[in-house]
Amino acid sequence: MRVWFSTHLRAYTRGEEAELGPLPTVAAVVDELDRRYPGLKFRIVDEQDRIREHIVIFRNAEQVRALDEPLDPTDRLRILGALSGGQRAEAVSGRPARPPGRPAS
Numbered sequence: 001m002r003v004w005f006s007t008h009l010r011a012y013t014r015g016e017e018a019e020l021g022p023l024p025t026v027a028a029v030v031d032e033l034d035r036r037y038p039g040l041k042f043r044i045v046d047e048q049d050r051i052r053e054h055i056v057i058f059r060n061a062e063q064v065r066a067l068d069e070p071l072d073p074t075d076r077l078r079i080l081g082a083l084s085g086g087q088r089a090e091a092v093s094g095r096p097a098r099p100p101g102r103p104a105s
Helices: 026-036 040-044
Strands: 002-005 055-059 076-081
Touching: 026 040, 040 055
Parallel strands: 002 076
Antiparallel strands: 055 076
16 A cells, blocks of 8 residues: 655654555554654544544545544545645635635536
8 A cells, every 4th residue: 555645744754655455444444654754643643543634544435534444555645734725625626726716517
């Protein structure tokens, strides 16, 4: 399984993407990433074991909502963090972004 990180998280991964063996859940991936890159989990997960508000995780093209979501060995994860003035999850996902209150076309 391949894990891609946004630029500011790469500061904690020595600039690397991660190639992992099969793991059953997003939580298991985060734990393995923290083993390889100590302190990375704290950047992704809060003290209540939830994905931090400013972090978005995608499994293939779908946004992950919880750490207990199951994974397939062929899944690809992207872990992104919003910076000041960051984008909404819809914009990052590749779906058209639109201003709040504006109907979809």
